[in-house]
Amino acid sequence: MMNRLILTYRPIPSKVSIQLPYSKSISNRLLIIQALAGDTFEIAHLSDADDTRVMAEAIRRYEEGFDVINVAEAGTAARFLTAYFALRAKPVILTGSGNLLRRPISALVNTLRSMGAMIEYLDTPDRLPLHFKGGQLHGGNIQINADISSQFVSALLMIAPMLPDPLNIHLINQEVSMPYVDLTIQCMRRCGAKARRLKNNMIEVDNSGYNFSGSIAMEPDWSSAAPWFAISALQPSSEFLLENLDMNSLQADKLLIEAFKPMGVVTTSTHEGLLLKWRGGVAKEMYFDFRNCPDIALSVIVTAAALNIDGVFANLSTLRFKETDRYQALKEQLLRLGIDCAGKPHEGLIIRNRASFPPSATIFTYHDHRMALAFAPLACIMDYLIILEPQVINKSYPSFWEHLGQIGIQLEYFD
Known part of the structure; x- marks a missing residue:
């Protein structure tokens, strides 16, 4: 295996x-549904992406009876x-x-236990591995603290139509990234489920199952567009057409468009996809809130x-x-590059x-694909x-290094 590029x-x-x-986000949701x-x-x-291949293989092995x-x-x-x-069960x-x-x-496990699941930790509480020992799930009213991951909410939503009760x-x-939850609800509705998000932090799902036949076409992954927005900002002469990328997508990471405006990147929707150009006018200061799009934070x-933008x-x-503590990993690599940065995870970051x-x-990736794609x-x-x-890029964007070669970046691998 080549360890350096x-x-x-x-x-x-x-x-x-x-x-x-x-999109691996949509792919993984549709595989479960x-x-x-x-x-x-x-x-x-x-x-x-590796993540989607793992998901598909896990479902297949489970259906084949692997323990x-x-x-x-x-x-x-x-x-x-x-x-x-x-x-x-x-x-x-x-x-x-x-x-x-x-x-x-544990936030997800505790909620499932409250719904009737029999789940035990085999090693350390609040951590995998988990032993599923059966139990009959029921619906009703539940609460979940989703400050760690919106995926806890999405996981519960997708099984909800199959429960005996709403x-x-x-x-x-x-703190949860609601656009990811909305994406899950949209995928469910597309497959015939009845789900709706209310204004008072409530989500209702009917126990009417899924009702869809035919084929669903996938759309490109917005988070994978992040490095191309970055290159557009760093190389004013560049011009990229991101094929079939839709500005009307429900993927939260389309907020890249807003995040890179202060860096001079302008986007144009065409019948072929999304066109990226640099128009100039880089801001001296910028502020951005990543509550709804944490996956693009590193690139931005x-x-x-x-x-040389002062940023909050x-x-x-x-x-x-x-995949790692991205907040700490980001700070460490920025400091190694001489960037003055300060803050704590709950406060944000100032550069x-x-x-x-x-x-x-030399960039350490910490086994994390987003670190490689951002730097x-x-x-x-x-x-x-x-x-x-x-x-590490295989987790989400296996062809990224090959695509970099298309714009003139030479690649040399070493052990």
Whole structure:
């Protein structure tokens, strides 16, 4: 396995079209719904991200009767399958590896237990592995603290149509990223479920099952557009067409459009997709709230730092519970680049203007794909950039390094 990737930029002055990977967020939701619905519909163009492959394989192995399901470091699969296995009530052990075994899950487990699930921790409370020992789930009124992950809410929502009673969910913490919950509800409705979000932090789901047949086409992944927005901001001569990317998508990460406006990036919707250009007018200061789009936070903050923007960035607390502690990892790498940054997860992050970036740097990815995707665009303003563990991008955007080659970034792999 190649452990280092050296990126060297040799710009190609032309418009480049990029076919982004298909949405893993939608793919993973539809895989669960498809299994719950009894495979009554097909999914066209599933994401090729590792996370989606793990999800599909886990469902297949469970249906084939495997006693232990290992989802490696796929947090989405772990959360969605926790609710799915609780509903199915067949004895099974759900485990993983790496940092996933350190990510909290008790908020979801406790809620499922209150609904009738029999789930035990096999090692450490609040952590995988989990032993599902049966139990009959019921609906009714439940509360969940979703400040760690909106996926806890989404996991409960997707199984709700299959319960013997309607389910009413009360969210008791508003830190949750509601656009991701709305995306789940939209996927459910598309497949015939009846769900609605009310204004008082309540979500209602009827126990009417799923009712859909045919095929559902996937859309491109908005979070994977983040590095292309970054490169547009860092290289004014660049022009990218992100094929079939829709500004009307329900994916929360389309907030990239707003986040990169202060950095001079303008977007135009065309019949072919989304066109990115740099129009100038980079702001000296900016503020952005990531409550609804934490997955794009690293790319936005790193690019703002590279453009010497004084930035205040809010609602970053959920970054602590990702593939790594992204908040701490981000601060560490920015400080190594000489960026003046301060703050705490619950407060946000402040970065201050610096004169220039170093001519080269080595980026630690902490086994986290978002770290690689956020820092790689810096190769456009450096003599060279070294990315450690470059294979981490397979989790969400396997073709990213190949796509960088299309814009003139030379790739050299080393052990």
